[in-house]
Amino acid sequence: MSNDDFFYELQKHSEAKLNILDNYVVPWMRIITMGPYGERALVIDGFAGTGKYSNSDGSSIRLIKHVLKFCEQADQNNWDCPQLLILLIEGNRDNYNELLRNIYEITSLDLRDEEDFLPISDYPSIQVSCRFGDFDEILNSMLGRLKNGQTLIPSFCFIDPFGFKDTPFETIKKYLTNEKSEILLNFIYEETNRFITAKNPKVQSHMKSHFGIDNIQSIQDLVKGTPAQLRKQMIVDFYSRQLLENTDVNYVLTFEIKKAGRAKLILFYGTKSIEGLKVMKKAMWKVDGTGLYMFDDRKDPAQIEFQFTQDLNDTILLNDLCEILKNQYSGQHVHIKEIEAFVLTETIYPLENFCKKALKNLEKNDGFIEVKNRKVKGTYPKGTVIQFK
Incomplete structure (x- = not known):
């Protein structure tokens, strides 16, 4: 498979990740916007891409379509249309331009050079903004505009980078200080594991930012010489502790995604809400019903199946x-x-x-x-x- 195929065709291990997003975001929207207070909510896709693969919608277009379908259901049931903001961030200019075209196809919104949220004509309570730039810079800029004592409206942030250098822990920590904020983070385990013991100062600087630590030697000493499975658990446990001890989240849930039998990605879900934990557990269980919280693409490519599913009934x-x-x-x-x-x-x-x-x-x-x-x-x-x- 060529590099182009990797980016333009949705692979099975990435499909598992997007299925978890699909399973979670709609119930989350319902809980926040249709609850007793009918709160306004914000959904962020921090690495939106083009919105489409050659064989499937990507995360950003899926999010918009979920919201539109939600509004259609509200119309059919005479409910108030939910009040939702959708913020899409993309740092590659070609991807960004393609994303704008794909958004226009389903919303008729022209978001070029537009930083404000624009309403969808059929459902004006749904507003979309598509920003070109780095996730880190745009999210920090948005958070920086909050005045003393202000907090974001209830928000969910999907963070799906291409590498570990693009998701500084301090930015995630700052975002999670907001009262009703939560993340689903694609932690690029394979790349993190490969470079965690690197001697290059630039790589070490990125790694420190990635983990939110001042001294990379501490984690290098932790994993040095350990077997692969134990090493993976150490890294996952370390990052989980960072979230639990240094941010405002109360619960962390992880999900491992393998490619060709090797750990490729670890999804980290962080929330303050036990109700959110309940919904995400259910969302992940739909993708892996074995209790392993793991996807392995070595199984039948026509199905989403997991190790030991037939045995662990x-x-x-x-x-x-x-x-x-x-x-x-x-x-x-x-x-x-x-x-x-x-x-x-x-x-x-x-x-x-x-x-x-x-x-x-x-x-x-x-x-x-x-x-x-x-x-x-x-x-x-x-x-x-x-x-x-």
Whole structure:
């Protein structure tokens, strides 16, 4: 495959990444804009590209189409149209010009040399801006215009660079100080791993910026001489700690994407919201239902399948969760809300299709639990208290 093919044809490992974006962004928009407060929201694509591959839409055009479809559904159901801003950033001039043409095709918006957000004629509450320039500079400029005490409206930022030098940790940290901000970051693991022990001062400078550290020697010493799998885990854990300890996010979720059996990308999702974590876990589980949170393109190219899917079926996974709940709560009275929070934050499992099914198995098959404060057997509504034996 030529380099041109790489950029113009969507490959299977990149499709997995975009499918996670697809699975997440629509529920996120609904939660923010259609909730009790009907908040205005901002979606950012930090590396928008041309918006299209030869065989598929890219992230930026997908985002716009999702929003348009959302508005159509709102019309059909007599809902208020959501108030959404879409900011697309692209630093390659040729890609930027092609992106403008692709946006015009579906919105009739002429965004050339236009820094303001322009409304889509059919849905004026949806406004789009397409900016030419570096992600780092444009995002910092936008954040710099916030006055003391101001914060961004609820926002989601998809960060999908070509290399590690384009995503300084300090910029991500600054963005995440905003109250309702979250990221889905494509951490270029293969390239990071290749250059993490480089001696070149320029590369070391980029690497320090990438990880948000002053001394690159600390992480070089950490990974030096370690086996590949352990090295990968060390790097992922290090970056996760950076997000959890040095930004305002409360939850970090990762997803590994392999190409030809080798770790290519690591997606990092960071959020302050347990509701966001719930939605992203579900989004990732749709792409890999094994609990491994991993895509490997060596499988059948006509499908999105993952290692061990046939072996780790739902029965095995549910049995595993049942054992986890037994070990965690044996002998205790526990509120359903606490159980759901534990499953969401401390296990691999999403709530949907697992938590309540596991409780049902424990009640029906094992008699391991007794349920109070409910009217219908086999259900676990809010207010339910469960006695674990």
